Amino acid sequence: xxxxxxxxxxxxxxxxxxxxxxxxxxxxxxxxxxxxxxxxxxxxxxxxxxxxxxxxxxxxxxxxxxxxxxxxxxxxxxxxxxxxxxxxxxxxxxxxxxxxx
Amino acid sequence: xxxxxxxxxxxxxxxxxxxxxxxxxxxxxxxxxxxxxxxxxxxxxxxxxxxxxxxxxxxxxxxxxxxxxxxxxxxxxxxxxxxxxxxxxxxxxxxxxxxxxxxxxxxxxxxxxxxxxxxxxxxxxxxxxxxxxxxxxxxxxxxxxxxxxxxxxxxxxxxxxxxxxxxxxxxxxxxxxxxxxxxxxxxxxxxxxxxxxxxxxxxxxxxxxxxxxxxxxxxxxxxxxxxxxxxxxxxxxxxxxxxxxxxxxxxxxxxxxxxxxxxxxxxxxxxxxxxxxxxxxxxxxxxxxxxxxxxxxxxxxxxxxxxxxxxxxxxxxxxxxxxxxxxxxxxxxxxxxxxxxxxxxxxxxxxxxxxxxxx
Amino acid sequence: xxxxxxxxxxxxxxxxxxxxxxxxxxxxxxxxxxxxxxxxxxxxxxxxxxxxxxxxxxxxxxxxxxxxxxxxxxxxxxxxxxxxxxxxxxxxxxxxxxxxxxxxxxxxxxxxxxxxxxxxxxxxxxxxxxxxxxxxxxxxxxxxxxxxxxxxxxxxxxxxxxxxxxxxxxxxxxxxxxxxxxxxxxxxxxxxxxxxxxxxxxxxxxxxxxxxxxxxxxxxxxxxxxxxxxxxxxxxxxxxxxxxxxxxxxxxxx
Ligand SMILES: Cc1cc2nc3c(=O)[nH]c(=O)nc-3n(C[C@H](O)[C@H](O)[C@H](O)COP(=O)(O)OP(=O)(O)OC[C@H]3O[C@@H](n4cnc5c(N)ncnc54)[C@H](O)[C@@H]3O)c2cc1C
Ligand code: SF4
Ligand code: SF4
Ligand code: FES
Numbered sequence: 001x002x003x004x005x006x007x008x009x010x011x012x013x014x015x016x017x018x019x020x021x022x023x024x025x026x027x028x029x030x031x032x033x034x035x036x037x038x039x040x041x042x043x044x045x046x047x048x049x050x051x052x053x054x055x056x057x058x059x060x061x062x063x064x065x066x067x068x069x070x071x072x073x074x075x076x077x078x079x080x081x082x083x084x085x086x087x088x089x090x091x092x093x094x095x096x097x098x099x100x101x
Numbered sequence: 102x103x104x105x106x107x108x109x110x111x112x113x114x115x116x117x118x119x120x121x122x123x124x125x126x127x128x129x130x131x132x133x134x135x136x137x138x139x140x141x142x143x144x145x146x147x148x149x150x151x152x153x154x155x156x157x158x159x160x161x162x163x164x165x166x167x168x169x170x171x172x173x174x175x176x177x178x179x180x181x182x183x184x185x186x187x188x189x190x191x192x193x194x195x196x197x198x199x200x201x202x203x204x205x206x207x208x209x210x211x212x213x214x215x216x217x218x219x220x221x222x223x224x225x226x227x228x229x230x231x232x233x234x235x236x237x238x239x240x241x242x243x244x245x246x247x248x249x250x251x252x253x254x255x256x257x258x259x260x261x262x263x264x265x266x267x268x269x270x271x272x273x274x275x276x277x278x279x280x281x282x283x284x285x286x287x288x289x290x291x292x293x294x295x296x297x298x299x300x301x302x303x304x305x306x307x308x309x310x311x312x313x314x315x316x317x318x319x320x321x322x323x324x325x326x327x328x329x330x331x332x333x334x335x336x337x338x339x340x341x342x343x344x345x346x347x348x349x350x351x352x353x354x355x356x357x358x359x360x361x362x363x364x365x366x367x368x369x370x371x372x373x374x375x376x377x378x379x380x381x382x383x384x385x386x387x388x389x390x391x392x393x394x395x396x397x398x399x400x401x402x403x404x405x406x407x408x409x410x411x412x413x414x415x416x417x418x419x420x421x422x423x424x425x426x427x428x429x430x431x432x433x434x435x436x437x438x439x440x441x442x443x444x445x446x447x448x449x450x451x452x453x454x455x456x457x458x459x460x
Numbered sequence: 461x462x463x464x465x466x467x468x469x470x471x472x473x474x475x476x477x478x479x480x481x482x483x484x485x486x487x488x489x490x491x492x493x494x495x496x497x498x499x500x501x502x503x504x505x506x507x508x509x510x511x512x513x514x515x516x517x518x519x520x521x522x523x524x525x526x527x528x529x530x531x532x533x534x535x536x537x538x539x540x541x542x543x544x545x546x547x548x549x550x551x552x553x554x555x556x557x558x559x560x561x562x563x564x565x566x567x568x569x570x571x572x573x574x575x576x577x578x579x580x581x582x583x584x585x586x587x588x589x590x591x592x593x594x595x596x597x598x599x600x601x602x603x604x605x606x607x608x609x610x611x612x613x614x615x616x617x618x619x620x621x622x623x624x625x626x627x628x629x630x631x632x633x634x635x636x637x638x639x640x641x642x643x644x645x646x647x648x649x650x651x652x653x654x655x656x657x658x659x660x661x662x663x664x665x666x667x668x669x670x671x672x673x674x675x676x677x678x679x680x681x682x683x684x685x686x687x688x689x690x691x692x693x694x695x696x697x698x699x700x701x702x703x704x705x706x707x708x709x710x711x712x713x714x
Binding site for chain 1: 233238239242243245247249273318
């Protein structure tokens, strides 16, 4: 789901980055946020709401709404829409409010 | 504690312009932006802007952001730029707290210009929280900053300028826009934008709204229906649109939390998008030394945001004793530009709103 | 209406159309900007003074067609992409329409595309004769299409797919392709009715609604006639398919 050519913009793709999402290996590029890398890989459901267990994706993509919280490297409640992707990151969906390990 | 003369919160067109004019007047400026780059909304705009030469009309938004940054670079010695830095509080004694890379920084400026822009409004319908339903800003960020398509088939909700422009940008990114719907009986955005999308075969359905969003884990289909003059759904007019993305662009409201915190006098003005601070002709709020510019002062356009920023920077600097050489001319020029931008039918609403907030 | 749909009305368009005489003289700008908005680059970019002075930035552009050279400078400066250049002096039968086009891929020069009207509906086949994409245009390429003259004020966009190529279907009911139609015309069939009889096109369940126009266009092109001079096909009732039983049953009162 990457834009390969664009009439106005040119995207400089950074280095390939490997990370894991719920145990499986995924790829993104340097400059991606966690959410943009997941979305490019077709992952829209980033978590589930804590009361009704409804699927959640991102909504604002600028760190305002907290719809995109996930557990990253063991730390819960990370706003994945603004958190930059790093090599080797362990990203997990988070059910409910998340527990601090 | 960090010290500066003028702290500018937000690095969009308003904040950048304020920084340029304050620094040009001779003041020391710190520009604080929560994103990792400057430019605000401009960064995501691939289309040419309206206005006149003075507001860089015919130049693409993303390029205007670069122009403003080049202007600012001229005053390197006086300007400090902090990116990835979010102002999380302003206190009554005028102290700012900033979070940057998990570190907390306190700053004491002598003047503050708040140019935080706006946040998006939301819409209520069953299943509106489903993945695949995104704010227009999010779609733009994903597509024009990260180069990722939001999906394959989009239903755009909202036929204001943002809905129209984001639809066009989606098509440029190679995504299909199924339709643009709006509850209002008339298209709210500029009709030239509407026509350029319509001639690509994208229907613009006014007096239509979302009735229901369908999908298992993420959006698959949307039921829309027609509305009567009283905005009530007309039974039997439902139709289904297959879409994996619904993009919501039903308006913006000023992002004024910081102004509330510090205690600026605020008032609710629907014409300006919601609660906005009272201000005088120099863009100063009810609190001395606190200035505003851009969408946080009232939802308008980048063209006026830049001029307001110029004005606020100019006046904030003067308040500190840095009077630009041709201060009076510059100030008048700003006011004239604002008047002319707001003089037509599109500006009527803004002027009406502004008449309620000028102290 | 424009305000509800984004599609200008006939009256809107009439108000900005240059006279037939002016159009036949050579390239001229048609500015389809119908609303007062704070915007003036069309006026400030015209080097020939062909756009009347904006007293107020919200003024609507008004072209002095006699001063306009059709240079196209305003086309690439208009943020609304609402300016087109038309040139009806291009050839005997064809007009040139220049359209700003900010999409990829660009069509190739010499290729055929499907010309669309202001609603995005196919109008005719158009040839791409030129693509201007100079640096000063700042990523707003201008595509020049040739279209039959009578469509110069109708064609305002295009689809890069060539709907009207030899292997597209003219008549989906009877599965007649454009190529087959062109062959028939070459063989000497010269009216819609003749073609209908030989190919059955237009006799399927849609009753010629999708194909009639297309066949006429193709005939007009091949026989060098104007669409308006083409003889219409004969129309026979019923105008929509009905069950034979409905006819047999007759009127209840009979
Ligand atoms: C799709 C779209 C199309 C548009 N098209 C046009 C057009 O053609 N012509 C036109 O004139 N206008 C257009 N606009 C409007 C224009 O972009 C805005 O009016 C303009 O950007 C407002 O400028 P601003 O500086 O006030 O806000 P913004 O551009 O939103 O900038 C605000 C900045 O503040 C930062 N910020 C917010 N809170 C904090 C904080 N607490 N700490 C630190 N930083 C913070 C934000 O990250 C942001 O960078 C368009 C807008 C959109 C969304
Ligand atoms: S085509 Fe050239 S001469 Fe005509 S109005 Fe536009 S800029 Fe002026
Ligand atoms: S530049 Fe384009 S959108 Fe602006 S006033 Fe002229 S014709 Fe209208
Ligand atoms: S999507 Fe809103 S905070 Fe991440």
